[in-house]
Each structure stands twice: as structure tokens, then as C-alpha cells.
Amino acid sequence: MAERYYNLQLGLSLIGTIWYGIIWSIGLLGCWTARKRYRSRPPPLPSAPPSSTPGVSILRPLKGLDTNLFENLKSSFRQDYPNFEILLSVADDRDEALPVVRELISQYPNVNARVIIGDEDVGVNPKVNNLMRPYNEAAHDILWVLDSNIAVAPGTLTRAIGILSGPSPSNPIPPRRRIALVHHVPFAISNQVSFGAQVEEAFLNTNHAKMYIAINAVAVDSCVVGKSNLFRRSDLERLDGSLVRQKNRENSRQGRGLAAFGRFIAEDNMIGLALWHELDVRHSLSCDVVYNALGDMSLTDYVWRRVRWIRVRKYMSLLVTFLEPFTESVMLSAVTAMSVRFLIGVPIRLFLPVHFFLWVMVDLDVYASLAGHSLPVAKWGHFLVAWAVRELLAFPIWVLAVVGNEVEWRGRRYRLLRDGEVERIGRGRSAVL
Structure with a gap:
């Protein structure tokens, strides 16, 4: 014994x-x-005429006055990229974000930006419902979905497009499978004295980022946070959320595309998984971080936020x-x-x-x-x-x-x-x- x-x-x-x-x-x-990746970020590629660069539709779903909302949205208007539009969407015409949106549009008259009011009910996820109209009305195939509490540096879009577009003179070796989604590590910024926000900031900027980067470096499966994602609408239109690869898919769009993910609460992760498993494509982290503005958060708020996403996982x-x-x-x-x-x-x-x-x-x-x-x-x-x-x-x-x-x-x-x-x-x- x-x-x-x-x-x-x-x-x-x-x-x-x-x-x-x-x-x-x-x-x-x-x-x-x-x-x-992050201590030697390359400069954006030299400017090119709009006719020679792929167009990008930046989709920003909004609800209420998120922390630092004006500066977050302003960062989209200041991208060093020659060919993009911005679609800012709210569910109803009483949303408090609308005055901020209209002020920015008036400040940047040379930027192709407009607001879309009214969502489309395709499931229980309100973010997906809010995105449906801009998703369908976007002028370009490449979509950049940015949460309202995210700010980005001016060169972020240009560098992300370089990854999504594939091999270039500076990166001539293609990956084994094409890159269909480019995402970014969120770097939390908190000017709040609330303790919960400080704990969230410490978590996101250390352990969360460390494991997120490592998992994506190993790349044995999809791992995506939906704060900032670039992908092609034409790819999403081939997805149904089943996560099963099918060689002979029907041409019908019923139950496909973004609407297929309205039944999930973590639509960002499910889209990443579907691209990975249904289309057998891959994802890539950019060399940029995106800046996640944290609002006032009690320790209790922090706890229940973490509980929510562990339960989802x-x-x-x-x-x-x-x-x-x-x-x-x-x-x-x-x-x-x-x-x-x-x-x-x-x-x-x-x-x-x-x-x-x-x-x-x-x-x-x-x-x-x-x-x-x-x-x-x-x-x-x-x-x-x-x-x-x-x-x-x-x-x-x-x-x-x-x-x-x-x-x-x-x-x-x-x-x-x-x-x-x-x-x-x-x-x-x-x-x-």
C-alpha cells in the first residue's frame, strides 16, 4: 500500500x-x-492612388456614449489609407451616440462617412443585428469591424491590408493557407480611479495578451477577440456557422453570412472558428495594437464580466x-x-x-x-x-x-x-x- x-x-x-x-x-x-512583433513595428507602406488599393468599409456599431467615444471614432477618420468609407450604425434615432457621430462627419467633410439608423433582427445578438444594415450596404468587399470603445493609430489599416492581401515585396513568402482574417491585440487604457477598471487593465495588458499572442503564434486553432477584425464579406457569405467543412456547398445564401452568427453571443470567436474550419483559411495578428478605452468599472463589474466570458467559453x-x-x-x-x-x-x-x-x-x-x-x-x-x-x-x-x-x-x-x-x-x- x-x-x-x-x-x-x-x-x-x-x-x-x-x-x-x-x-x-x-x-x-x-x-x-x-x-x-510589437517592439519593431514597420512604417506603413508608401501612399498609393485609390485606384490601385483595395477599398475598405469600416463598420462601427454604436450604442450609447461609450468611454472616449469621440476620440475612438475620430481615429477611424484619420487613417493613412487612400480608399475607405466609414459606416456608423445605431439601432434607433434616439441613441446618444448620434450627436457625436454627426459632429465628426461635419469635421471631416472629405472622408466618405455616413450614419445608418435602424437594425435588422436576425438573432439574439444585438451587435450582429446592429451590423446587418452596414454589412449589406457596404461599398467594398473588405470589412473592418471596430468596437465603439476602440481607438486605432493612423497606420493600422494600411498594415492590416498588407497582411490580408498576401505576399508583398517585403514579405515574399506566402503562408501555407491564405489569410482571411486580420485581428489585433487590445491594449487597455484606463483613466479611471475605479478599482475594477485597474484590475481589468492589469489583466488585459499582461496575462490575457500573453496567452492570446502565444495561442495565435502556435496557431493550432482559431482564437479571435472581436475588438478589431478585418475580413472579406465574400468569405463570410460562404459560412453558415456549422464549423464543418463541406466540399459541395449549395449556392443559396439563406442562413449564411453575418446573419448566421446572430444566434451566438460571441459572434467574433464563432466567425473566426467558421473561417478556420469551414473554409480552411487562417488568421493573422497585426503588428499594431488597438487601444481599448475602459470606463468606470467596479470590482463586482469586473468579476461578472469575467464570469460571463468563461461561461460562454x-x-x-x-x-x-x-x-x-x-x-x-x-x-x-x-x-x-x-x-x-x-x-x-x-x-x-x-x-x-x-x-x-x-x-x-x-x-x-x-x-x-x-x-x-x-x-x-x-x-x-x-x-x-x-x-x-x-x-x-x-x-x-x-x-x-x-x-x-x-x-x-x-x-x-x-x-x-x-x-x-x-x-x-x-x-x-x-x-x-
Whole structure:
């Protein structure tokens, strides 16, 4: 019995130590890739006449006065690209975003921009409903969907088009499969003193970005955040959201295109998955980040935001969701500390400080790569407190998330169904998007 117990401990300790090495390898890959991609961003390509560049329709779905809305939308008008239009859409003519939109259109009369009022009901997802009219009315095949809380640098569109268009003189080697979607890492910016916003900022700019970049570097499957996505409408029109590749598809457009994703709450991720699996094409991260303006957010808001998206992931990728706690620093360190103590006698009190010191150093390096500068010394105190709270809350939030099947989004309540679909179940309290 003693020998059997020893062998069990030995096996579990070996598994724990190997898993620790795997997670560190993924984290270091994310850190190294962030350094390589974001610390030496190339300048935009030289300007070309509109007739020789593909046209782009920038779609910005709006609802209310999001944080920094004027500057976020203004960044679309200031793109260093010769051939684009901007379609700004709201669901109804009483939306508070309309005065901001009209002011920008008047300030930039030379930019081809217009507002579209009124949505089209194709499912339970209000963002998809809001996008349907601009999606159908867009003049160009290439669409750039940007959330209303996102700002972008002037050269972002030009560099993204260079990736979407394929090999160029500066990048003559084509990928094995064509790139059908270009997306961007969101870099959170918070001028709020609210603690929840600080925790969200620490999360998005370190652990989230690190893992997002690493997963896309490995590229074994689609992983897309929908803050900023470029794709072709002609590709979406071939999708039905089944995630199954079919060699002989019918020509009927019924149930295809953007409307096919109105039944999902995470339409961005589902579109990425559908492109990957139905069309067998691939995605690419750009060398630009996009700037995610965070509004006032309490710690409770932060918790329920994380709960919402973990629950959504649970119904799309069950195994990955259940492994998630063992990728977080606290649970991972606890398991590994016991493992290495059993295997080689390293004291837990020595292992844990070294683990957390190295972990936060890697996260700070990722932050510096995305920001273009190191975290200012004056912000270290606030950042470290917010970072520590995020790490400590990761497991309790996960437990809370996995035991439920309902989420709140934009003041609406949904029940999660299999394969990421949702159904509306009534009105709930306001939620932070």
C-alpha cells in the first residue's frame, strides 16, 4: 500500500512539473512573440492612388456614449489609407451616440462617412443585428469591424491590408493557407480611479495578451477577440456557422453570412472558428495594437464580466475551460510547489516567491512590448495591487462561472445553449460590456 501511494505521488508530481514547464513555455512564447512583433513595428507602406488599393468599409456599431467615444471614432477618420468609407450604425434615432457621430462627419467633410439608423433582427445578438444594415450596404468587399470603445493609430489599416492581401515585396513568402482574417491585440487604457477598471487593465495588458499572442503564434486553432477584425464579406457569405467543412456547398445564401452568427453571443470567436474550419483559411495578428478605452468599472463589474466570458467559453470548448485554473499563476504554483518538493526537496517557501517574481516580470515585459515603453515607476504600486487581486480572484471567478449557464450582456439576460448558441430569457440588470 505504501509503495502504491508513493508511486501515485510520484506520477502526480511528474505530471505537475511537466505541466508547469508547458505553461511556462507558452507564456515565454507569448512574451518573445510580443517583443518580436510589437517592439519593431514597420512604417506603413508608401501612399498609393485609390485606384490601385483595395477599398475598405469600416463598420462601427454604436450604442450609447461609450468611454472616449469621440476620440475612438475620430481615429477611424484619420487613417493613412487612400480608399475607405466609414459606416456608423445605431439601432434607433434616439441613441446618444448620434450627436457625436454627426459632429465628426461635419469635421471631416472629405472622408466618405455616413450614419445608418435602424437594425435588422436576425438573432439574439444585438451587435450582429446592429451590423446587418452596414454589412449589406457596404461599398467594398473588405470589412473592418471596430468596437465603439476602440481607438486605432493612423497606420493600422494600411498594415492590416498588407497582411490580408498576401505576399508583398517585403514579405515574399506566402503562408501555407491564405489569410482571411486580420485581428489585433487590445491594449487597455484606463483613466479611471475605479478599482475594477485597474484590475481589468492589469489583466488585459499582461496575462490575457500573453496567452492570446502565444495561442495565435502556435496557431493550432482559431482564437479571435472581436475588438478589431478585418475580413472579406465574400468569405463570410460562404459560412453558415456549422464549423464543418463541406466540399459541395449549395449556392443559396439563406442562413449564411453575418446573419448566421446572430444566434451566438460571441459572434467574433464563432466567425473566426467558421473561417478556420469551414473554409480552411487562417488568421493573422497585426503588428499594431488597438487601444481599448475602459470606463468606470467596479470590482463586482469586473468579476461578472469575467464570469460571463468563461461561461460562454465553457459551451464552446469544455476541455480548455476546465483546464484553465491550472494555467493561472496561483493554482499552477500551488500544484508545482508540492510537486517539486516531493521530487527534489525544494521548500515551498522558496519556490513560491521565485515563481511569482518571475511571473510578474514576464507580464511586465509583455506590457512594455504592447505599450512601447516600460510601466512608469509611479504606477508600479497600483499596478501590482491590481495584478495581485486579478491573480487571486482567477480561481474563485472560475468556480462561480462553471456552475451557471446564464449571462448578462448590455442589460439583457441570456441562457447559454450547446455550441455557443444563446436564447434571450428576459431583461436583467445593466452589465459592463
